[in-house]
Amino acid sequence: MGNREDLLLAAKRCLLEKGYDRTTVRDIATAADVSMAAIGYHYGSREALLNEALFQTLADWGDRVGGALAPDPEVPDTPAAQFESKLSRLIDSFAADRQIWLASVEAFMQAQRSPELREQLAAGQLDGRRGLAAMVTGQPEDEVAESEVRSVGAVQLALISGLMIQWLGDAATAPTASEVMKGLRTLLGVPSDGPPPNPA
Numbered sequence: 001m002g003n004r005e006d007l008l009l010a011a012k013r014c015l016l017e018k019g020y021d022r023t024t025v026r027d028i029a030t031a032a033d034v035s036m037a038a039i040g041y042h043y044g045s046r047e048a049l050l051n052e053a054l055f056q057t058l059a060d061w062g063d064r065v066g067g068a069l070a071p072d073p074e075v076p077d078t079p080a081a082q083f084e085s086k087l088s089r090l091i092d093s094f095a096a097d098r099q100i101w102l103a104s105v106e107a108f109m110q111a112q113r114s115p116e117l118r119e120q121l122a123a124g125q126l127d128g129r130r131g132l133a134a135m136v137t138g139q140p141e142d143e144v145a146e147s148e149v150r151s152v153g154a155v156q157l158a159l160i161s162g163l164m165i166q167w168l169g170d171a172a173t174a175p176t177a178s179e180v181m182k183g184l185r186t187l188l189g190v191p192s193d194g195p196p197p198n199p200a
Contacts, residue, residue, distance in 0.1 A: 004042040006032040011053035016099040020050055020106050051117045054107050058124060061100045062131070065160065068093045069135050080181065087177035090160060094167040101164050129153030132160075 010032035014023040025046050029036040043049035071077075072085040094101055111118040126149075133153030134141040144153075159180075167174040175183070185192055 003032070003034045003038050006034060007039060007042055007049060008053055008056070011049050012057055015050060015053050015057060015103055019102070020054065020110050023050060047114065051110075051114060051120075054103060054110065054117070055120050055124075057100060057103050058107055058121075061097070061104050062124075062128060064093060064097055064100065065090070066131065066135070069132070084177050084181050087163075087180055091163065091167065091174070091177060094164060095171070098168075101168060105165070105168065125157070129157055132156040 007028060010028050011023070014027045014031055018027065023046075025036050025039055028039060028046070028049065032038075039046060039049055043052065068089040069086045071082060072089070075081045075085045107117070107121060111121050130141050130144055130149045130153055133139075133144045133148045133151075133156070136152050136156060137144065137148060163174065163180070182192065184190075
């Protein structure tokens with residue numbers, strides 16, 4: 001690998017270990033074993049390099065979320081059972097990949113001061129909603145209707161984000177998958193031991 005690739009890998013590592021604001025030019029250069037001037041030469045600035053590292057880290061995060069939301073062949077093939085299994089695996093990933101989840105939160109904070117990063121995140125959110133809607137509905141991404149992206153995908157993303165924030169704030173009191181399911185059923189007026197109510 002060249003200096004450019006080494007710097008990006010080092011920035012991703014520093015980002016997860018120290019966070020965006022606490023990572024310095026010296027930290028990245030030392031981790032990459034290159035001169036500090038190389039950052040300016042290859043990326044223009046510390047911020048540009050960290051933004052690229054952050055965006056790639058979030059792409060990795062999306063892949064991990066996709067794995068957690070895959071169907072589970074070991075639980076009954078019903079929407080409720082599969083959804084609870086997905087929630088449980090998602091919550092497990094908060095602990096296994098805590099630094100990536102923290103980086104995703106930090107990304108939105110940094111984006112308030114970086115129009116370029118905000119634009120990247122907005123595009124990533126749109127893709128994320130579409131991908132989540134495709135997973136839930138079992139359709140190819142390019143066949144998911146825009147109405148499902150803005151409803152199914154958006155609600156799924158909101159649920160994931162809300163659970164993540166609660167878990168990062170205090171894992172001990174964050175809700176379990178079964179508690180989330182109970183809450184959703186209560187909010188929707190769905191009996192815990194029966195089918196959803198007939199809307200007609």
